[in-house]
Amino acid sequence: MGKKINLPLLADAWSAPSSERPEPKKAKKPSLEDARNRLGGRTTDEEPAPPGIVPGCIVKVMANNGTAHVAVVVFANADEVHILIDGTKLRRVPPAAIDQHEGSTPLALSKIAADAQVFNRLSEGQKVRYADDIGGLLAGKLVEKCRYGALVVREDGAVVAVGFRKLWPATTNATGAA
Numbered sequence: 001m002g003k004k005i006n007l008p009l010l011a012d013a014w015s016a017p018s019s020e021r022p023e024p025k026k027a028k029k030p031s032l033e034d035a036r037n038r039l040g041g042r043t044t045d046e047e048p049a050p051p052g053i054v055p056g057c058i059v060k061v062m063a064n065n066g067t068a069h070v071a072v073v074v075f076a077n078a079d080e081v082h083i084l085i086d087g088t089k090l091r092r093v094p095p096a097a098i099d100q101h102e103g104s105t106p107l108a109l110s111k112i113a114a115d116a117q118v119f120n121r122l123s124e125g126q127k128v129r130y131a132d133d134i135g136g137l138l139a140g141k142l143v144e145k146c147r148y149g150a151l152v153v154r155e156d157g158a159v160v161a162v163g164f165r166k167l168w169p170a171t172t173n174a175t176g177a178a
Helices: 011-015 032-038 107-121
Strands: 058-062 068-076 081-085 089-093 098-100 127-131 137-145 149-154 159-163 167-169
Touching: 032 149, 032 159, 058 081, 058 107, 068 107, 107 167, 127 149, 127 159, 149 167
Parallel strands: none
Antiparallel strands: 058 068, 058 098, 068 081, 081 089, 127 137, 127 167, 137 149, 149 159
16 A cells, blocks of 8 residues: 555635636746845945954854854954854854954864855956855856855856855966966
């Protein structure tokens, strides 16, 4: 005997006259604005962060309960610093709330820090490589930098949102051309 599967009951919708049938919901296409928001928003016209607070630096921040946490700066401006704690928890704190971390850094945070530093050096208009969702490495051009990633135009003209951990400068050959 096969496994029973619970499916939604559709009989009532189809037995009703067509004028009373509910309209099927149309899937909303993701917009560039949705992608930009998912990546933390565009970073143009931001006041620079205080000296020494740059994406990729390892910092220490105190929680409300007095516990010290080691974190990675992923974005910073004059008003706020966005940090990743434990590699998963994103927090916004004022620049005065963080201190430079001294001591050993967990390997996972070191890797995030390296990715944030690489992303920080990328600029709009630059050719990049990025990892897709199935592990492939694709080429594109960075068209808009956001706090936690970028909008990249692929070679086929489509625009994709890519997180900062999956973006790298395009490789160059021995002559320096990309």
